[in-house]
Amino acid sequence: MLKEQLDKIMRPKSIAVIGASTKPATIGSELMQRLRDYKFNGNIYPINPKGGVIEGFQAYTNVLEVSGDIDFAIIIIPQKFVLETLDQCNQKGIKGICIISAGFKEAGAKGAQAEKDLLAKLNEYGMRCVGPNCLGVLNTHPDIRMDATFAEALPERGNIGFVSQSGALGGGILNILKDLNVGFAQFISIGNQADINAETAMEYWENDDDVQQILLYMESIANPANFRKLATKISKKKPILALKAGRSAAGASAASSHTGSLAGADKAANALLMQSGVIREYSLKNLFDTAKVFSNCPIPKGDRVAIITNSGGPGIMATDAVCEYGLQMAQISDATKDKLISFLPAAASVKNPIDMIASAPIDHYKQTLETVIADENVDMIMVIYLPFMGLKDIDVAKAVMEIKNLYPEKPVLGVFMTTSSFFTEISNMEVNMPFFMYAEEAADGLKRLNQQRLWVERPEGKILSYNVDKAKAEKIIKQSISEGRDQLTTLESIDVLDAYGIRACKYGLATTKEQAVRVADSIGYPVVMKMTSKTTSHKTDVGGVVVNIKSVEQLAEEYDALMVRLEKAGCLEGLEGVIIQEMVKGSREMVCGIATDPQYGPMMMFGLGGVFIEVMKDVTFRIAPLTDVDAMDMIKSVKAYKLLQGARGTKPAQIEQIQETLLRLSQLVSDFKFIDELDINPLLISEANGEGIAVDGRIKVRMPEAKEAMGCSCGCSSCGCH
């Protein structure tokens, strides 16, 4: 269905260019030239009120005048004429549309309305549409050959599917890619993405063998949940690389929780891309370099890198980069070393990095690569060449590619520290490996190959459903809402966590000494006793907290002493009683929580808690709901994971119990989508058994949403919510 629809746009048999023009330096003229110059394999019908001949094609005043069928209409005329033109397209039976014209959503309220009207019309007519406010589309397949853009350069053929949200940037990119000899299969400039967006394109390309990797330039994500679903699936089949701009755009939210203040839109975008298996790049240069690597390399079997060089310095720099990017330097086998020694000169080094020395002839390149690539301890290879008298760089490259050809399953990357004329020459050749000028660029490529390997090998993960007491949580939240409080009290928050099976600090409220003893008995000693009052918030200032109470006698004694202190301090009024709380011993304070991004929805945080939260920012985020694998990734990705493993003689934490805590939190926010913020800080790691225990908790809801979801609690007389 989607395929049929988008084929009308991306694989049309005939195109109408509505707004084609003979006037130089106009889109209507430039786009016609591209269609002609790139030799579109189908009929082209320029549409212009004046008729005539445009770029050698017979022009028509109207699509209805055209006698043949039209699959695809490209609209370049001013915004105010677009809607009526769609009516004509519909009459003509055109189902594929691309609107290049601007003046819609990007141009204020009036334009936004025009875009709404446009979308309604598209739906009414069953049309699919790229744009408006875009650069166009292209398909380099030999059967199609459609360059329906107005970018300067004609495209190179390759295996990339490219989606750009910025029109002008898309044009720049087409120029650069041409220059870098990075070719692509299809390109869609989605513009305002009124209808077709990155997700549509990904879905269309999922099973299109012509597209082997997907590149995205995005400033926003239309539907994060749908994006995640699609990308998670498709990225297992073909790499998805994304450049997501706008990360500094001061997300300075006035959030009141830790989780909230550490979050922000870019954290959410980053989490989404990460858990969807999308490789995020932070510059166009890196995006293109990575694309070049995926264009010419298989996914490796492991992360062990061998470096072959004719110069020590670059070998050292390459080793530096490989280690810093988290890859392993391969341990060359003894058999391989022996073989290398048999033909390399004595001054050569057969330890990785393998330095053949400056005078290495082409034969040494060939023999060394052939020997090393056959080594089972080696997963990927970087071959470095520095100019040496008497050798021609291009000959070395050809020799290396010849050997590489025999081992299609292992990635080989070339680092040729030579003149740009070499790269120009290479860009006009068929190659089976990528070539870079600098070792760091190649090492970066190896890192990306390994990242894709890890993602493909990563289990899919499940969203688990635990047996929880949802009704209890609902009741507590309802109570808070009915009292007009968007912020639950600590006790309420802890109760909600408890209802969801999250291990929280045990506690109970007592208003008499006898009650306090009963609560303490049920919890077990030692306990903490804290006053709780509607009027006194600074408990410690008035001596209202007593820790490490070890026996019933001590409790009774401390209770009396507390009451005396409070009376002296004039704090008996407003006193609700005392909270008797389990005393958890542990020095490791973690934090976990929920923050909500207006666009991406609820996301989970986990990391190092206590006083270090804001200073160290050793926290990580994922979009909810979490899979079990997501939760484990979170725990393992923070530096403080070492603390959980039992650094410096501490009891190892119960990692799976912490994982479950995150998953139960995720379930909580899935059940109550109006939870805006939730902090468990600290999640104390018990020194006794390594359990993660919620010692403090706070939950905040979005009131209007909560009211709607939970039934009205507004105080009106009709609903009976009180």
Add this chain to the structure above:
Amino acid sequence: MLKEQLDKIMRPKSIAVIGASTKPATIGSELMQRLRDYKFNGNIYPINPKGGVIEGFQAYTNVLEVSGDIDFAIIIIPQKFVLETLDQCNQKGIKGICIISAGFKEAGAKGAQAEKDLLAKLNEYGMRCVGPNCLGVLNTHPDIRMDATFAEALPERGNIGFVSQSGALGGGILNILKDLNVGFAQFISIGNQADINAETAMEYWENDDDVQQILLYMESIANPANFRKLATKISKKKPILALKAGRSAAGASAASSHTGSLAGADKAANALLMQSGVIREYSLKNLFDTAKVFSNCPIPKGDRVAIITNSGGPGIMATDAVCEYGLQMAQISDATKDKLISFLPAAASVKNPIDMIASAPIDHYKQTLETVIADENVDMIMVIYLPFMGLKDIDVAKAVMEIKNLYPEKPVLGVFMTTSSFFTEISNMEVNMPFFMYAEEAADGLKRLNQQRLWVERPEGKILSYNVDKAKAEKIIKQSISEGRDQLTTLESIDVLDAYGIRACKYGLATTKEQAVRVADSIGYPVVMKMTSKTTSHKTDVGGVVVNIKSVEQLAEEYDALMVRLEKAGCLEGLEGVIIQEMVKGSREMVCGIATDPQYGPMMMFGLGGVFIEVMKDVTFRIAPLTDVDAMDMIKSVKAYKLLQGARGTKPAQIEQIQETLLRLSQLVSDFKFIDELDINPLLISEANGEGIAVDGRIKVRMPEAKEAMGCSCGCSSCGCH
């Protein structure tokens, strides 16, 4: 003196090429071709036993045969003939030498001996020498025009002085620089640096106006202390950029202290470069990009960046990069905005980034730049151009440079996302600003300009000398050495710190209850009581530590109870007594210390202590001795500085007192250079007054060195050290 000596090599009037050859693809032939092709402005005397004519120059069998004076001899003959050739050079009165021949230190023990002999001869003859095992030297000054290398490409003229420690890499770099149109003034391939090294070159270039920036490729630093002295001074006059390779070289030292295990050679190199004002780059690409920026930009007055673009997407990406690199987005003044509004179209955005929209003609580029560059709120400008129909990129570049020319004091960088032919064209033009393909590259350049500005503005700093009790420290250390202990006890360590005026936890040893009370009285309550024993090391396991003792009565009671516990546990044997220690209250644990790198010597560490040291690694290093500015830099450069400032309602720490602690430590290791490791962990920040207090300390010395420095303590009968 140095100038005269090196002028013989870098500004010679005549050159002898000893080992010049007619055989193709030999160094003796290639180097002669370079000298000829680059049109050396002086006499060239090829020396070859066969005589004849080489590359058009009359050859001589021997330097003594040459009738004219010879300033500079380049030696290419096999290693075994080098020494006797030097004798002839000496006879001829030649004082400048460059030895390209290999077979010295890099080739095992025999070669190392040959290099020693070589150095002795150079000293004897009063010669200065580049190499051996190098690529040669060059000077592009129009009066000199010396390309005495065998690299492929002839050099471009520019203002860079370049030192390369790797010969082959040097050749690769010359090729690339030629291609990038980065020109240089002088180049020295130092090879084995038997005599002339990076420091010699820096000193030579310090007052050479032809060299405006210094680039270093280093794998090692010959004399770190001298390097620091020179670089600190010279980098204030002209930028020094360094690529220091070998940073992954597993410095896996088996150090026993925290400071030691977190240190390592690359940390030392990094510290040295940082405190010397050297800009460290981590890839050749970045090194060259930065050099391009310094070649064409003045040092800015501040860090406020304005971005001018004709496309939104790249404007966003540029903003992302500018913010991430720690620069400020300039607040454009209202007057500037008004002026921009007066000529830009309504769809343009006059907020920074200033988006002139895609259709911006050349005039808008000129007017916008002229308006923005005059704004006092703007220190640096990035101008972005994406291809637009009807505009030629090179015309836009020329227009921008025309305006830039009127404001020489403000850096302007171009980001032209266009084809490589633009960059080829630019590289053949005179330019007054650098052009890049990607916004991130330009932002990186802005960051470097700002870094240099901050360094130039940074006060020089002083190495202070405090009034300390050196004799007391000496006595304590001597005692430990005399007992054969390279590791001082905790008490000894604390005493040494105390002798150097470092605020350490007060304490005293007591063997009776009465003594304990006296000690506690002198310290002041509350105190901590700890058993100290020669046989029981796990004090806490046997209940040997009691904290928060508040009164004399409690102390007496706890003392008795402790003795009972120890008796029960069978721990009285070996008991030395109890330590009564000041009880410091505070939750912020910092760490400071000293580690020693075999090459760089003692270095200081400071950062977050406690259980987080190894997990967070929030520590920083500087080479000792520290200046006051270095010490303050250290404190401010760790994330935990926020904790010291008083995050989350804690008492702000006494920053200057902590600075003084570091400076006193620095003085300690300057006085006792054999201190191998020193840890103050934790340096607890007192919650009472913000003081940093050494609660625990350990000092380790290098025994043989310590014995030598402090007088023999080996147990022999003659020295009387016992």
